Amino acid sequence: MDYGALDWFMEEHDVLDERLPALAEALRADDVEWDPFRDELDRLARELEQHLAFEEHRLYPWVAQTLPDAEAALERLAREHVEILSLATTLQFAVAHPRMAAERQVACARLVRLLRAHGKTERRLIARAVVSDPALRRGAAGGSAPRR
Numbered sequence: 001m002d003y004g005a006l007d008w009f010m011e012e013h014d015v016l017d018e019r020l021p022a023l024a025e026a027l028r029a030d031d032v033e034w035d036p037f038r039d040e041l042d043r044l045a046r047e048l049e050q051h052l053a054f055e056e057h058r059l060y061p062w063v064a065q066t067l068p069d070a071e072a073a074l075e076r077l078a079r080e081h082v083e084i085l086s087l088a089t090t091l092q093f094a095v096a097h098p099r100m101a102a103e104r105q106v107a108c109a110r111l112v113r114l115l116r117a118h119g120k121t122e123r124r125l126i127a128r129a130v131v132s133d134p135a136l137r138r139g140a141a142g143g144s145a146p147r148r
Helices: 003-028 034-066 068-096 101-132 134-138
Strands: none
Touching (some): 034 068, 034 101
16 A cells, blocks of 8 residues: 555545535435436445445555454445445435435435444554554655545
């Protein structure tokens, strides 16, 4: 893992931390403009898929190699990916069907909560892994230190 990839990943988390609550707030409004809302939700779902794929293929293997004691946490995070994608799909479906207002609210609230908890766990693991990775400690990975 290199600092550039970690920095990108942390920026992605920041963006998701801002966008999803904003989307949830927009969903609570009485005058939702559904077409732009659906477009933003579709973009967010695609970005979530890419983000989760990065976690599974790059981040988690690096954390597992660097922190062998993190295996249980990584398995839980990987299982959460299924729930995250399921909630995103449920939310997309509920937004496409006007009579599913309650389902929209529930799916969105659960998705926001899950992503916050998920991100918090990942940040803790990343912080431990950065300190524990000899290549990063020596600066052999190149670049500057990650933001966090």
